[in-house]
Amino acid sequence: MKPEENKFADVPLRVKTWIYIILVFALGISHPLAMKIFVSWISFQCFFEFLRMFKVNTNRIYPSIFIGVSQFFLLYFSGTENYFLYSLGLSIIVLLYFSILKSSGKQVLGILTALLICLFSFPHLAFIRENTSGMYAIIFVVVVTELNDVFQYLMGKFFGKHKIVPKISPNKTLEGFIGGVFLTMILSNILGFFLLHSTILTNTILGLILGISGFCGDVFMSYLKRKNNIKDTGNLLPGHGGLLDRMDSLTFNAPIFFWMLPFLLNL
Numbered sequence: 001m002k003p004e005e006n007k008f009a010d011v012p013l014r015v016k017t018w019i020y021i022i023l024v025f026a027l028g029i030s031h032p033l034a035m036k037i038f039v040s041w042i043s044f045q046c047f048f049e050f051l052r053m054f055k056v057n058t059n060r061i062y063p064s065i066f067i068g069v070s071q072f073f074l075l076y077f078s079g080t081e082n083y084f085l086y087s088l089g090l091s092i093i094v095l096l097y098f099s100i101l102k103s104s105g106k107q108v109l110g111i112l113t114a115l116l117i118c119l120f121s122f123p124h125l126a127f128i129r130e131n132t133s134g135m136y137a138i139i140f141v142v143v144v145t146e147l148n149d150v151f152q153y154l155m156g157k158f159f160g161k162h163k164i165v166p167k168i169s170p171n172k173t174l175e176g177f178i179g180g181v182f183l184t185m186i187l188s189n190i191l192g193f194f195l196l197h198s199t200i201l202t203n204t205i206l207g208l209i210l211g212i213s214g215f216c217g218d219v220f221m222s223y224l225k226r227k228n229n230i231k232d233t234g235n236l237l238p239g240h241g242g243l244l245d246r247m248d249s250l251t252f253n254a255p256i257f258f259w260m261l262p263f264l265l266n267l
Contacts, residue, residue, distance in 0.1 A: 037072065046244045122251075137195070206257070213249075
């Protein structure tokens, strides 16, 4: 069978895994406390996968648990304003720990990247759940972001011919990117009307920015994986790889959406 005929072979497995992802996501956003636990678990799992990616050979589970548990207490006891200050102190402690273990400069830089994403990017999901339009806002940003990935994946499969970043992610195409962003703008208008009650202008801007930013987050993670010679960050999600492989677009989109939404809602 020709390779072209096999290009959709992984779709059934990916769809099956998506069902489990949706169920866990629905449970995670069901209550503010559940959201804090959910985000802390995401950071725990992703930090563990980062340590694997950067080939940190010391025990990975204990620092990852420390990150997850510490983040939960910071989210629970501190407000948005104080969270970042406390997280900065936590990051310094973790970096000192790995420096004492004589990690290489490349590993320390990788761990710094992991801390920025796990402690400063992903917590915006909890902030969105609590400080903007609540559950509707978190549903909006996650659904738009994840379906943007799906749209770009499918549009690339159907129409992709021109590689857009061949040295970083050979499977990404210009047609997939443009088609995915266009469909994301349409989706943003549909969801924005029902969930955010925002204007067409606001929804279109959100779709455009989240579509482009999500692509950039995906490419950034692909760059890190290629630099470290790995295909997937883990095997937690069959057909997708690790949790970090599935969360890559949200690394940029979560903070951008949180800080941009209040401004756009006033348009």
